[in-house]
Amino acid sequence: MKLFPIVFFISFVCFGQGNTSFDQKRDSIIQTGLNSYFQRDTLGLIESNNRLKEIYNINKDSLSLAKIFHFKALIHRIQYRLDSSYYYYHQSKDISRQIKDSLEVGRRLLSMCYMQKDEGDYIGAEVTIIEGLRYLEPLNENLYTAHSLNGLGNVLTDQKIFSEARVYFLKAEELYKENEQERVREARLLDIKNNIGNTHLLEGNPQKAIRYLKEAIETKDIKEKYPNQYQALLGNIADCKYELGEKKQAWDNYRELLRFRKEKGNFFGQSLSHNGLSELYIIEGNTKKALFHAKKGYDLAKQVNNNATRLSALLKLGELTSGNQSKQYYQEYAQLNDSLNNRERYLKNQFAKVRYETEKKDKENTTLKLTKEQNEREIERQKQEKLIGWLLSLAILLLLILSLVSYRNRRKKMLYEGQIQKATAREEERQQIAKSLHDEVAGDLRMLHQKLVQNNADEAKSIEGIKENVRNLSHQLSSVSFEEVSFKDQIINLISDAFAPGFRITTEGIDTISWKEINSTIKRTLYLCVRESLQNTMKYAEASTFVIAFSQEKKDIKVSLKDNGKGFDNAKSSKGIGLKNLKERVEEIRGSFEIESSKEGAKTSISIPIHG
C-alpha cells in the first residue's frame, strides 16, 4: 500500500523583489491563485491567472509569464487534463530557466516528476527529478531540495530499487531536519519515516518496517496535527502486522483507519480502506463482507477517480459475484484496464512528446540563434568591409586630389619662378643698357660738352639737353642696387628726390606689409612703378598732392598712386615708353596695371600676386 503526500506548496516564499508595487501586487495574486488551487477552486485559479495576465501585459516581465503558464498547468491538473498540464509545466519551467530562476525550475520539475510517477512513467519521472535536483542543489536551499530527494526516493521505490531509495530518503531527512518551521519539519520527517518503513515492508521485511512506523506514529498529537501522515502510517502498520501474523491487531488498525478516514471525509483513503478490507475478507473466506467492502471501495474509487483501486475492486467483485453480474464486472474491468493502459501509454507518449518537442524547439532556437548570430556577424563583416572600402576609396580620392593640387601648385610655382627668372634676366639686360647709357653715352657727351663750352655756347646748351635726356632714360631703365637698403628707405629716397615746395607726397600703409618676405623682383617693380608715376605727375600733371597707398589683400600686394592734377586724355595718350615698359614688367610677374584719369587727377592701380 502506497501513500504519498501531494502537498508541495505549503509555504510559499515570496522571492524576487518586493520593493515595487507591481511586484507586491503580483505576489499577492500568485498567493491567492495558489490558495485557490489547494482548495481545488478552478474559477478562483482562472481569475487569478487573468489578473496575472493583466500585470504581464503592462509589465512584460518573464516572471509573470512563467507564473501564468504555471497557473495554466494547475488549472489543467485540477481538471485531470494531465497532458496539457504537463505541457504548461514544461513551458513555465523553460521561461524560469531563461531568467535563471533555478528554484522555480526545480519546483516545476518536481511537480512534473510526480505527474509522471502517478501515471506509471517511472523512468521518465526519475529523469525529470534528477534534472530538477541539478537546478536545486547549487542553491543550498533545503525545502525543495529535500522534497525532490524524497520524490526521487519514491520513484526508486516504485521501481523496487529499495536500498537506493532509502539513501535518498535519508538525504532528504537530513535536510528536513534543518527546516526551521516546526510543522513542516515534523510532518516531513513523519513522511520520510513512513516512506522508509514502506520500502522495508515492500522488501518483505515487516519487522524492520514496523520499527520505523511505530516510532513515527507515537508522535504526540499526531491525529490532530498530522492526520494525513497518521493515516499513511496506520495503514502501513496494519499491513506489517498482518504480514507478521498479528491478525487481530491488524484488523483493529484497519477498522480504526477506516473510521478515521470517514471522520476526516477522505474519500480517496476510504476507497483504499474498503478495498483493502475486502481483500482481507476474501483471504478469511468471508465472501459476504468481502463483497460489501469491494462494492463500497469500488463506488468510492469511482467517485474520486482512484482508478487503481477501482480496477482492483472490480476484479474482486468479478470473483465474488457470479453469472451475469460477474461477467459485467469482468467486462468493466477489462474495459477500464484497457483504457487505463491506453491512457498510461498515451500520457507516457505525451510526456515524451512534450519533452521532445521542447528540446527540438530549444535546439531549433539555438540553431536559429546561431544562424542569426552568424548572419549578423556576416552582415557586420560586410558592413565593415563596405566601410573599409569606402574609406579606402575616399583616401585614394583624397590622395589623387592632393597630388593633383600639389602638382598644379608645383607647376604654377615653377612657371612663376621661370617668369621671375626671366624678369630678372631682362632686368639685368636693362641695367646693362642703363649703365652703358649713363657711363658711355653720357660720359662722352660730357666730354663733348666740356670741349664745346669753350667754343660755342649755343651748341653746348643743346648738348647739355641731350645729356640730361640720356641720363633720364638711363634712370628709367636702371633700378639701382636694392640689396642693401630696405624698401621703405628706397621709397623715402624716391620721395625725397621729388621733394619740392608746394608739392606734398604722402604714403599710406607702407608699414602694414612685411617687405622682407616679398620677392625682390616684385619690390623692384613696385619701386619703378612709383617712380615712373611720380615723375609723370611732376612733369605733366601740375598737381599739389600725390598719395602712395600700399595694401595687402589675401595674396596680392596692391599699390594705388593718385594725384590731384589735371589728368591726361586717356584716348590721346600714347602711353610713354616709361609706362609701357612698366605695364610690361608688371604683367611679366602676373600682376595688373591700370591707369584712370579724370579732371580730378590720375590714378594708377597696381596689383601683384605674392606667390605667383
Added chain:
Amino acid sequence: MGDKIRIAVVDDHQLMLKGICDSLGEFSNYETECFSTCDSVFAALRESKESNPFDVLFTDLSFENTNESTRIDGGESLIKKVREEDISIKIGVITGHTETNRVFNVITNLQPNAYILKNHCSGEELNFAVQKMIKGETFYTHEIHQKIMNRNIIQIQMDEIAIQILKELPRQSKIINLEGKIKKSDGTEMKIRAIENKLANLRIDLNAKNNTDLVLKAKELGIID
C-alpha cells in the same frame, strides 16, 4: 715731404681725373697721386700702408673701364675693400650720382667722410673738404646736404609717432605731460624715455636747437600743418 698730406685720386675718366688732380695740385701742402682703376689704387694703398700711408682717398662710384680681369669694379666695392683691409684713411666720394637712392645708400652703408658732386666742384671746395676730413669731420656738398635734409623730412612725415609727438608738443607745457598721449602702431603707450629719445633724434634730423625750434622748423618744412 713728411708734413704733406698724401691724397690718392681714382677716376675712370682721364679728363675728370686730370681736372681733380690739377685742382688739388694748386695747394702746396698736398701730395697727390692719380689712379685710373680701383685695383691699382687699392694695391698702392695696401703697399704704402706701413711705410708711407695715404691720408685721403677720393673715388668715383661707377667705373666703366672694367674687364674680365678687374677685381674691384666700382667705388662702393673699393671703399668696402679698404675698410676690410683696415687701412686707416679718410675717404671722399666724387661722383655725378645725385639720385637720393644712390646717395643715401652710399652714405648709410659706407659712411664716406665726404660726398662731393662732380658737376659743380671746384678747387676751393676740394680743399675745404680735405681740411674737414683731416679734422675728422664730414663734408657733403650743399646739394647733398639738401637732399639728406629733404629725406629726413620725408622720413619724419612717414613716421606716425614723430608726427604725433610734433603735433602734441605745442599743446603741452612740459615734456613729461606727453606720456600716455603717444600711441605706438600696436596701440600701446610710448614711455617718456622713448619719447625723449625720439625728440632728440628729430632735433638732429631737422637741425633744431630746442623743442620750440623743432616745432617751428617742422611747420616751416610742411611736416605738420
